[in-house]
Amino acid sequence: MKMQVDDTMQRNNLVSREELQRQSEELLTALLQAIKKGNFDNVYTDDYAQVNDILSDISVMRARQGFSPRETNRFVLSLKQALCDVLEQEHAGTPEVLYKEILQVNSLLDNLSIIAFETYIKGREDVILRQSDEINEISTPVIRVWEGILALPIIGTLDSSRTQTVMENLLQEIVETGSSIAILDISGVPTVDSMVAQHLIKTVSATRLMGAECIISGIRPEIAQTIVHLGIDLSNIVTKATLASALQVAFARLNLQVRSIDRMAAPLLK
Amino acid sequence: MEKIPILRMGPFLLVTIQVDLYDQLALNLENDLISSISKTGAKGVLIDISALDIVDSFMGRILSNIASMSRLMDAGTVVVGMQPAVAITLVELGLKLHGVYTALTIEKGIALLQQQFTLRTSGQEEDTSSQDE
Amino acid sequence: MSNHTIPIVREQDFILIRSHIQELCAETGMNLINQTKLITAASELVRNILNYAKSGKVMMEIVSINARQGIKLTFTDEGPGIENLQAAMQDGYSTSSGMGLGLPGAKRLVSEFAIQSAPGKGTIVTLIHWKDGH
Incomplete structure (x- = not known):
């Protein structure tokens, strides 16, 4: 058998x-x-x-x-x-x-x-x-850009469970690194509707409650358009078009300066 | 009666909340803190809540009240060390801490109070709230 | 599976309730954030009972549907009941000096929320928070 x-x-x-x-x-x-x-x-x-x-x-x-x-x-x-x-x-x-x-x-x-x-x-x-x-874990990395500055590139749609993970990771990292500025980059978010905006606002509010500041970068033109057309108020949040300009703001807040080195002085550094 | 100690740090007061705050204790804290401000002429209050696992709407109201009352007596209020889980919960709860400033650490909180104090004395009144609506 | 009922008479009762919820959270493996949300919601409801009904009780248990585990809390009181449920569930509505976030706030914090009440008949609030928080 x-x-x-x-x-x-x-x-x-x-x-x-x-x-x-x-x-x-x-x-x-x-x-x-x-x-x-x-x-x-x-x-x-x-x-x-x-x-x-x-x-x-x-x-x-x-x-x-x-x-x-x-x-x-x-x-x-x-x-x-x-x-x-x-x-x-x-x-x-x-x-x-x-x-x-x-x-x-x-x-x-x-x-x-x-x-x-x-x-x-x-x-x-x-x-x-x-x-x-x-x-969820993989798609929400928190990057230490600089001493005191964190960046969080968000790729894909931001739903409520994802927002929770983003918030958790971000706030935990803020505590661990003592960072006072976080940059949320949404260049990889396909669309921002009122739900997504609500999630972004929540993340920013939670960051502020911890005592850190949150900047949103990567606002593409079409996203700016939908935000205004939907009547979403982001006026309380610092928003920037690119991650670079958000970094500039962050550096300024921390009294840091980025300069290009003078060519004549450069050899002395070697 | 249980009491939460209020420490003096130069021109500021420091309160570290380390026990479960049930209602009466929280109300006592509000009273004690306000009378300490008036007695010492403190220019700011730091409330360290890093040991608190839970902040509900009642506690939130106490914190807001303390901030508004101290403000009337020319002292700023900074809440320091809120835990991530508490921050996320407060946001979901829909609680806004009106008039309350926040900082990650006591050092940063002191720096913030000092900065506000300088602004106030130089005659430039700062914006009333760090919290968005 | 244990289910446990604790009376709510004084403010300090919340400390007992909270430590029991923490035990249940540990048993289901609920993470810290969801645990904090659930306990905060419980705190709002305990306060509600103390403010309006003066006393009541809460039953705490672990529930599971299919592979999903969660914690269920049932708050019962024999207080005056709520006259206008719809209004009570709205933000900013309060008959006392509170912020009016108690009921609607608690609802936002947990996965499932149900309330039954009528004037003179007391109030029953049932909430479930699933382990994954959704």
Whole structure:
């Protein structure tokens, strides 16, 4: 019986033959133990606890490895054919018994496949959750431009969960570095509607509550147009067209000056 | 009765809030601070809230009140060391700390008070609020 | 999953409530910002109860739907109730000397917020804050 099942399942080539063999053996052993107890109906009882655990592990793993739902489910359903074949041989002479047993095996495996499917989906959801967290993290770097000056280039749309991450990262960095000026650069934000503007205003307000100043840079002409057309009031916030001019303001606030070195004096510095 | 100590630092007063502020204690602080300003003729108040995990609308009102009252007595108010989580929460709550200035550290707070004091004495009145609306 | 009810009679009761919420936050792994938002919202509601109903209680529990975990707080009082709920949920509306941010502010801080009240029938405020804050 084991042989048959393994054969059926080796059609998948996303995991190694040995791994697959091990998984199906594990599952089969557990399943046989459960069946011995004579319970064919309720897979949510303790008899099937081990089977369910193994099945869940396999399904979650497959979700992470990128198996399709069809492939994952076939792993379970392929048992059906194998078990039916065995039953057919055993009860060849008594069709009534065969029919009954096949029915039982069918419903049992259907239930198991539902469990596999449920955990597969859960595994996928976990993957998605983790990825969206990662995207949030990656897409909001805080750069220490200068002593006391932080810059935060925002790329992509600014929704409320993103704003929260931006605020968290920015404020934490302000505390850690003792920076008194933060520049939010929105050149990479495709559109600024009233929601996005609201999020920007919130970020600026929170920065101010901490005792730091926030400058918004990277206002493209079309963004300036939409801001005015939508009647969004940003007059309380220092805004600049480019990151460079925001930096200039920041330097001025910190009483710093950037000069080009006099060519005649330059050799002396070497 | 529990009290929050008020320290004198030159022309300024320093209050470090380190305990959970329930309402009566916060109201006491307001009273004590205002009478200290009048007694000492302090020109500014620094309120260090770096140990506070929670600032709700009641606490926010106390801070605003202290700022407005000290202002009437010619003293500025700077809130120092607000935690990031508190700042984000206040913004979401919709609370504006009217008339309250903020600074990252006590040093920066003192510098801010000094700068305001110089501005006031030189006759140029500064803008009433650092908070946007 | 534990659910816990604490009476609200004095200002200091908030300290107990808050430390219990902190425990629940640690259990669900809620981050500091969401924890701060939830506790601040709880603080607003405790104050509301003390100001208007004088006493009440809060039930605190962990809830989960699918893979999402959150903390649910149910504030109950048998006070005078709220006559005009719609107005009470608006910013700046206050019948006392407060800033009128209590109810609407608390609502903005948490994921889900529901209020039931009628004059003479007390008030029930239920709020849920999901671990991810949305």
